[in-house]
Amino acid sequence: MKIAIAQQNYHIGNFEANTAKIIQAIRDARMAGADLAVFSELCVCGYPPRDFLEFEDFIERCINAVQQIAAETGDIGVLIGAPSRNPQPEGKDLFNSAYFLYKGSVQQVIHKTLLPNYDIFDEYRYFEPASEWQTISFKGKKLAVTICEDIWDLVENPLYRSRPMDQLIRQQPDIMINLSASPFDYVHAENRKKVIADNVKAYGIPMIYCNTVGSQTEIVFDGGSVAMDASGTIVAELPYFQEALAFVNWDGTLSADVAGTTPHNAYRNNFSGNTELDPEKNIALIHQALLSGIRDYFGKMGFSKAIVASSGGIDSAVVLALACEALGAANVRALLLPSQFSSDHSVADAVELSRNLNNQYDTIPIRGVFEAYEQALEPVFGGLAFSVAEENLQSRIRGAMVMALSNKFGSILLNTSNKSELSTGYGTLYGDMAGGLGVLGDLYKMQVYALARYINRNETIIPQNILDKAPSAELRPGQKDSDSLPEYEVLDAILYQYIEQRKGPRELDAMGFDKTLVARILKLVNTNEYKRNQFCPIIRVSPKAFGVGRRMPIVGKYLS
Amino acid sequence: MKIAIAQQNYHIGNFEANTAKIIQAIRDARMAGADLAVFSELCVCGYPPRDFLEFEDFIERCINAVQQIAAETGDIGVLIGAPSRNPQPEGKDLFNSAYFLYKGSVQQVIHKTLLPNYDIFDEYRYFEPASEWQTISFKGKKLAVTICEDIWDLVENPLYRSRPMDQLIRQQPDIMINLSASPFDYVHAENRKKVIADNVKAYGIPMIYCNTVGSQTEIVFDGGSVAMDASGTIVAELPYFQEALAFVNWDGTLSADVAGTTPHNAYRNNFSGNTELDPEKNIALIHQALLSGIRDYFGKMGFSKAIVASSGGIDSAVVLALACEALGAANVRALLLPSQFSSDHSVADAVELSRNLNNQYDTIPIRGVFEAYEQALEPVFGGLAFSVAEENLQSRIRGAMVMALSNKFGSILLNTSNKSELSTGYGTLYGDMAGGLGVLGDLYKMQVYALARYINRNETIIPQNILDKAPSAELRPGQKDSDSLPEYEVLDAILYQYIEQRKGPRELDAMGFDKTLVARILKLVNTNEYKRNQFCPIIRVSPKAFGVGRRMPIVGKYLS
Structure with a gap:
């Protein structure tokens, strides 16, 4: 199976441009003989759409765009990110979802379970977490599809009380595929590869990790999508801070496609806990x-x-x-x-x-x-x-x-x-x-x-x-x-x-x-x-920037 | 049993002032012969404390203040709001809690279950929801204590998948007590009384509802605490937009205390769905x-x-x-x-x-x-x-x-x-x-x-x-x-x-x-x-004000 990883820069709410860009990548992937094309989290509307999600009109446009993209599939399977409606009367009205498209229509919809709601993230403001989990069967293989934060809680002091991969692994999937919108900061990048490796090690199967790229007001997404085999080796690493379409071959083992992107301008970090400010640290990335x-x-x-x-x-x-x-x-x-x-x-x-x-x-x-x-x-x-x-x-x-x-x-x-x-x-x-x-x-x-x-x-x-x-x-x-x-x-x-x-x-x-x-x-x-509070948006490069990710009372009287 | 309802105006992070104010009300309540004094949500630190909650030092000060207030109890039971630590390794580190203080120490801690995370609210950013529920036994009675949002989900299309009162009612409580920080807007006030009445009707017991008052930067809290008997009659209604300490007698039935505050400057609203802007509506409240x-x-x-x-x-x-x-x-x-x-x-x-x-x-x-x-x-x-x-x-x-x-x-x-x-x-x-x-x-x-x-x-x-x-x-x-x-x-x-x-x-x-x-x-x-985005805080009077309660992308391209 040949898998295309589409690392793209979207424009929030610009459905016309985003849809055209996604469809173009699907066509390119099909031309290159790919069986499956993977896109990033909420790529249809751009991430983060914030309170646009509260507009019924906005959701309709998302779903229309999904239909339009689905019509472009056929013999190629496509995984794209978009909101979907919660049909249950209880809970929030939306899910943050991955749509599996194939043969011209939506085949399956997977929902995000772990909804980040810290720093710049507000996902629990909009989305209901998934409460059931299903792998996707495609060409004789089982895909365990998760969305961004879903794979980030494999730690000693977890932020959430359960992990979707612990549920999915019972269905014996062959590969993990994660659709992300994971922002840059000068600490985060290295963590990301460790998280992917930890998941591969914990669940014993390879992972395709597709991140978005480009900046949305203050938030910078740095790309760096990867394909990692079951042994923890990176077989393909997409570039940082630019769009790319890469291919990997997956036939028992995962390998870079001849036309695939191999590691370049990769992160070479020297983190050691970051307990003190080192002004020189990762200055090239900044x-x-x-x-x-x-x-x-x-x-x-x-x-x-x-x-x-x-x-x-x-x-x-x-x-x-x-x-x-x-x-x-x-x-x-x-x-x-x-x-x-x-x-x-x-x-x-x-x-x-x-x-x-x-x-x-x-x-x-x-x-x-x-x-x-x-x-x-x-x-x-x-x-x-x-x-x-x-x-x-x-x-x-x-x-x-x-x-x-x-x-x-x-x-x-x-x-x-x-x-x-x-x-x-x-x-x-x-x-x-x-x-x-x-x-x-x-x-x-x-x-x-x-x-x-x-x-x-x-x-x-x-x-x-x-x-x-x-x-x-x-x-x-x-x-x-x-x-x-x-x-x-x-x-x-x-x-x-x-x-x-x-x-x-x-x-x-x-x-x-x-x-x-x-x-x-x-x-x-x-x-x-x-x-x-009256300052303009600040390009975020640290794990704690002033702006949307740091919310303080103004009339407070604490240490003041 | 005589219950004091303390409707107070706190200063976020000003532990000295808040603690002094709470202790003063406890003394006044004891002097008036009250058995129990009820305060509002997160009164110890003020609501909303926002990202101050991420500081270990801030949490320590909250807990020290709780201890200091507990030392002032004795023969009077006190319910105050403050964060508490989550002892479990899973989940967020804090709960939004009601502390029951009596005889000089903390007797019991109740956690909030339903964490609002819409409009101006970010509670899921900080708090883990309660996952077990206990009434409080006090002087032969059972108190079902909840916090603000906990009682707001009795609706046809609920935002949450469960309700804490549905759990608590199984323990056959005698009264509901709700600690709130429920902000004013020109629609909300009337809803609030309906919500209290709906709960009283659904669970068949009276409710003491204690709200905070005063403004915190852009958010106005209007007070209007009430005591409602099991038949849905308001027996005491505290004033709007000012501090008050009121008393109710509760001996089988709930009644206003002679020294209690009876309805005055009460809301007289004329809502009818608010599907259109009526510029004159509630202008006196605004x-x-x-x-x-x-x-x-x-x-x-x-x-x-x-x-x-x-x-x-x-x-x-x-x-x-x-x-x-x-x-x-x-x-x-x-x-x-x-x-x-x-x-x-x-x-x-x-x-x-x-x-x-x-x-x-x-x-x-x-x-x-x-x-x-x-x-x-x-x-x-x-x-x-x-x-x-x-x-x-x-x-x-x-x-x-x-x-x-x-x-x-x-x-x-x-x-x-x-x-x-x-x-x-x-x-x-x-x-x-x-x-x-x-x-x-x-x-x-x-x-x-x-x-x-x-x-x-x-x-x-x-x-x-x-x-x-x-x-x-x-x-x-x-x-x-x-x-x-x-x-x-x-x-x-x-x-x-x-x-x-x-x-x-x-x-x-x-x-x-x-x-x-x-x-x-x-x-x-x-x-x-x-x-x-660069504008100063706006005093919020509507259900959807510009500022912290409306979060939009700046570089978005939607209807623009």
Whole structure:
């Protein structure tokens, strides 16, 4: 039996495009002589469809698309993911299902049992878990079909009380097939292969694992679908961060097809528990994930042009370099917005950066506008001293300037805030916190430096001075980040323990961090929830990003 | 047996304040001779604690607080809500529990079975459902204790596959006691009494129902706890939108205690399925909910002063009036920000409004700043025509002005966007969409008018001209909302069907709405998700508010 694995990038709710893409892969697979083509979880509508699932109209379109795809089968079996209706009066109205299509129609529908409902996942919001399990008989073989999370609970402290494979294995299946929408983060990728290997070992049969690829707003799917034989050997590994159609032969043993994809640009990780932040770790993967996040945000929103406020600092330099790589330098415009507090090197460094990148840049000094505000506000502010109000005002003028260009020329503003700033509230709402997409919002400052070094790995794209100088917001004379915040080495280490590892004050104390500093930082994190709540989507690269995967009360009073 | 019902307003994560408040009520109840005191769901930590529950430190504090409260019992039995740990290796680590405290210690812990995971609820994210059920024996009686959602599934098409009361009733309990955190919306309140009555009827025993009160960021809890006897008669009804401690006597039959609270400011609803938007419906309740939302947002964030951009339009007028009522006029400042496109009546109406309300107002014309921007942008914009960029720029200047005052004087900016605008994206990010709290974001424009009339019910607070004139953003000469949007009567009716009722294009077509108009409006709603994603929390008054309860893909391509 020849099996095609279709690793594709879908557009949520774009049934026309998704259906066309699936049908094309079915035709290609049939042309290549495949018996079975496997697609990923909820591929018909794209993952995650979120509350679109609450619309009857949306479900109808899903089911119509399934019918349309079924009509394209015939002599090839196809496994696709789509929601299906729960016919029972009890329980939620939908299942998250795998449809087995063959000879022009739906032959069997398998439902997901384990519904992830943590971090970015909300599946129990929509779906009823499966309560019965059946293998699929196809060409004399029995297929045990599961969906994503279904195979992830083979652990010592399981999150669920039962496992679908424990039920399916009683029917003596010949192979496991898993349809996934398993997102990237810089820890997850390696886990994934281990999970597949654990399942193969536990159940003693091979597995075909088909993942989706591409970014959906903040969530990056990295692909990396695999076929693993019963001994735990990977016989085919699909590429990361790109679409692919691969084939494996399965005749007693599983093997890569001559036309199949063999391992390439594969993960080479060096995890060891990740109990501490290592800024260099998997920085090449993070780089690819961010490019995917930018590309698909623009592509799926129907935009091609980006604008970046280029300050001469490390964050905007990295964002500008990534934007030029993802979208092409011709589509990226930098705006330099110096004030009276900007140092000479800020403008010079930003200019040098754009020359290296070969992207358009313009300089608009903001002093005149700032003075106009000061004059207008004088009757209300009177003789009150320069304060955070004036600091924020400069940042907001810059925000309004880049948004004016964004509106005038139809480009999307890329935000440059990093995770250290967002954690501590070191940023101005409607100022430097403005933008359509947060490129660095899931990278601590030390990771931003590591990424800058990675971007410069072959040639100097980001001027060395940008990497060397002390970070500053330049909103008052001689200001440095270190006036308000601890050094980033210490800050990032504490933030990582609190945000990624969920350590409390006593645990941080036991780890040797300064008690007063910890209390101050945790208070900053928790009192700035209201700011992050108004922030744009952040491309997610860590296991705990700000945004949909981290849900905190705003009026709470905890460690604050 | 005398039972105290403690309807209290908690602060999420503020263990010191919550514990003190609970202990005070226990003392008051004991002083009044109560045998049993009943509190609400998760009262120890406040509801909803969201991802604070993922912190081991937070759980420890919850459990320490329970111990501290237990030490205050003695001869009085107490039922409080707090998370508890799941001792089994399988399943999630926590339960959402009711602790029965007596004689200084925890006697029994009951777990919630039905975990809501829809709209604003995420309980399956944190909690394992109960899988065994026990009544509590106390002073010769058997109490069937459940938590909120546990009693809500007595319907024809149940969301869950089993009901805890069906298990508990086998142990022949004498009374049901439900600990709730059941939020307000203008439909929910009446449902709640019906649900209690349905349970009393189904199981044939009385019910004590204790709800929390007060607002937690966007979610308003309205209290309205009740004691209902076995015949379905309400013997005690606690007030709405305020704290209360009430007593009932229960000796075979349930009756109001002499010191008990009898029905007052009770709901008088006129629901009839709510298949269409009726802007006048329950407007008095909505008014109270908004006051609660404003008051608690400020109180729990530790702020007292508000600022409002007062345009002379209906939305800002209503917000200003509500803010003055909730916080006191002395704490509310209005900023009038006329441009060259503002009509004369705008300023005059806004001035008259603030005079009626007796709150401070200042006028800062924005023309000078606008011209400074135009001059600064001239090298980049060249001779390009006035466009949406310049319209938005004016709005952003106003946003920066009010934020400058907010930063300078330590006040919170109240946002004035309504649900019709937010639905269609008729607003400027970082401009009129700025603010800490969205007061009207869950009210369609027609409801805003109804609320304005309600505010004026006894005297003219909002000048009649503000109610009479055609709505306009005044961002270009002679602009009217109706240039860009259909009339609000039609717009609101379609939005209500799409957002609250989840009707798709074909269903709207069948209802007689214009096909082209429907397509245009649905597209506006769906393509503006990115704007709403950056909006502040909205006080929730409807069953489907924008914010945490409505989760949509941003890069999606559905009806757009």
